[in-house]
Amino acid sequence: MTSTALDAAHALPTSPGAEWWRSAVIYQIYPRSFADSNGDGMGDLPGITAHLADLADLGIDAVWLSPFMTSPQKDAGYDVADYCDVDPLFGTLADFDAMLAEAHARGIRLIVDLVPNHSSDQHVWFQQALAAAPGSPERARYLFRDGRGEHGELPPNNWQSVFGGPAWTRVTEPDGTPGQWYLHLFDSSQPDFDWTNPEVHAEFRRILRFWLDRGVDGFRVDVAHGLMKKEGLPDFMPAEDAGSMGGDSVGVPYWGQPEVHDVYREWHGVLAEYDGDRALCAEAWMPTVAEIAMWVRSDEMHQAFNFGYLMTEWDAAKLRDVIVESLREYHAVGAPSTWVLSNHDVIRHASRLALTADSPQGDGIGPNSPGKPDPVIGLRRARGATTLMLALPGSAYVYQGEELGLPEVIEIPDEARQDPTWFRTNHERYGRDGCRVPLPWVGDAPAYGFNTTGASWLPQPPEWARLARDVEAEDAASTLSLYTTLLTERRARGLGTGTLKWVEGYDAEVVAFRNGNVTVIANLGSEPVALPAGSVIVASGPLADASLPTDTTVWVQTD
The missing domain is CATH 2.60.40 (Immunoglobulin-like)
Known part of the structure; x- marks a missing residue:
């Protein structure tokens, strides 16, 4: 399933401190928005396979593939119903195997997204839990609790969902009576697992091995800081201006509990059973870089997203500070620093760096947002920020489309929005649709080359015509040309492993x-x-x- 180059790399043991993930540039693919091979408006795995040559030409080392597993798609695949199969929207396991083989043949490694904090409410385990009685082994896989109040009519505590509204939903018991409540830190269709249950641990060890056996090179772990909850589930209300994923809040009883590190020590052992320096990367939103670095101690995960760097303003003193802190704290535990400017959950940095009003993480921007960005200033700063980032030692992440200088899409019609945040906040927060709009590949083609039919699950703006890949490939001054040069020079000069x-x-x-x-x-x-x-x-x-x-x-x- 691997190329000669990757076979050779895997056959030779890598000396500690020289593993591929320490200096790799990893490209995030958001499958539903990358490329659509069958014209249904939704990107898919064959579409990715068809464009792997373009990624090889760009010069990236690995791909992080956002969720493609079986899902009702209530939260764009982050609500998983079957962790060991491909959702028909995106193709089949055979399509996955073909994509992985083609990636490896081109010297590109593949990291898949894993969502262990919660499942879909359509997962067989949760359906079994709904059919079972309170206190049953089936309910013990999730966080079911009795309600407060005389008749249990009040939720077990005051926790709020990341997407807005209460973090608890009451079920109707099989006999038709109002029953227990279940916790969902995200949408009500995403019930949280109970990670104090050994059965949950065993199931995820099985899932890890399923994908490792197919040849994947690692996992990006969604909400890696959220698996464990503080004993007793005490009331907690974050500050109104706190980031939704906890990066600005201290003492949150559902983020960053000490026991969560035992989970990743366990997973570290599973990956160590396989050759080839398989990697775990944490999405852990914590208040300080020092706290995030706890996820990458030598016996835990291998990388953690540097959200402190991502969220730093376009300010020289603040950038110097976060670079110094990152290098110090990550290196203190023997891990590489990671650098990232955009992903599928934040405003694209070609817009974010030119905002003139606060926009907490997850809120997004839309037609009525204050302080909307100047696109010229935003792109100039984005190019400057990327040129700075790709010269830093360590590993860097690139989000699909940033190599084209894509801005956040602001003018999405209300009726076209799909992010659960938009609905759960009664249209007060726009959410993340603006950074997830399908990519432009060909300037004068239907759907700008995303497919051949013109269908697109989110509407694409007219400016995509001049930002399409084929247009930028012919322009030596384009953002695509800049990224290609930066990645070529970064690799040739060993900047990722430098000092x-x-x-x-x-x-x-x-x-x-x-x-x-x-x-x-x-x-x-x-x-x-x-x-x-x-x-x-x-x-x-x-x-x-x-x-x-x-x-x-x-x-x-x-x-």
Whole structure:
């Protein structure tokens, strides 16, 4: 199932500290929006296979595949009904195997998304739980509790769903009477597992081995900080401006409980049974980088998304601080720093970096949002931010479409929105649809080449015509050309395995460092700054008169 190159890499044991995931550039594919092979408006696995050559040309090392498993799609696949099969929307297990073989043949590794915090309410376990009695083994797989109040009419506590509204739903018992309540930190169709139950542990060990046996190179773990809940499930209400996934809140009884680390020590052991440096990457939204680093201690996970870096403003002092903190805290536990600017849950950084009003994570932006971004400033800053990020030592994540400079799609009609956040907040929060709009591949084709029929599960904006991949591939100044150059030079110069040394003497609004023989200067100020001596390798935007304009980053080769 693997190529000669990957077979050779897997056959030779990698020395500790040199594993592929320590310096890889990993490309996130959101399957429903990547490429649609059958014209039904929904991306699929054969569509991905058809474009793996484009990803190889881009220069990425691995793909993270967002959920494609059997699901009612109430939350775009993050509500899983069968963890060991492919949803018919996306194809079949045979399609998955073909995609994996083609990826490996092109030297691209594959990480799949795993959702262990909750299942779909259509999962056979939850259906069995609904049919069973309170206190039964079937209900013990989830967090069922009796309600409060004289007749159990009140939820067990005051927890609120990430998507808005109460985090508890009351069931009707088989005899037709109002019954117990079940916890769902997300949508009511996503009941949380009870991870104090050994049966849940055993089931996920089985699921890990199912995909590892097929040849996957690792897992991105959804809501990795949420599996364990504080004993007694005490009341808790986060601050109104807190991020929905807990990154801004301290002491949340359903995020980051100490016992969750035992789960990943267990999983670490499962992956260690397989050759080839299989990797676990945590989606763990925690208040500090130091707390996130706890997920990647030597016997736990291998990577954790650096959300502190992702959420940092376009501010030189704050960027320097988070880079210093990240390198210190991750390296203290022997893990690589990871760097990321966009994903399927946040406003695309070509828009986010130009916002002029607060937008908490998960809220999204839409037609009536305050402080909407200037697209010219946003793209200029996004290119500068990416040029900075890809020069940092460690592993980097790229979200599909950012290599085209895609902005957040703001003007989505209300009736076309699909994110549960939009519905559970009574249309007060737009949610994440704006970063999930299907990709443009061909500027003058139906659905901009997403398929041949013109169907698209979310509407694509007219600007996709000039941002399509075929258009940008012909333009040496395009964002696609910038990314391709950055990734080529990053690999050739070993920046992912390099060492960062700060360069002094620049204005406070400049971020300047060396990595090997590359000097990186990012100008976040309002005035141009002088370029260092040496030959320019790549710049995020035009240079003028030996100076670096505002919102621009340059790599310069120095002795």
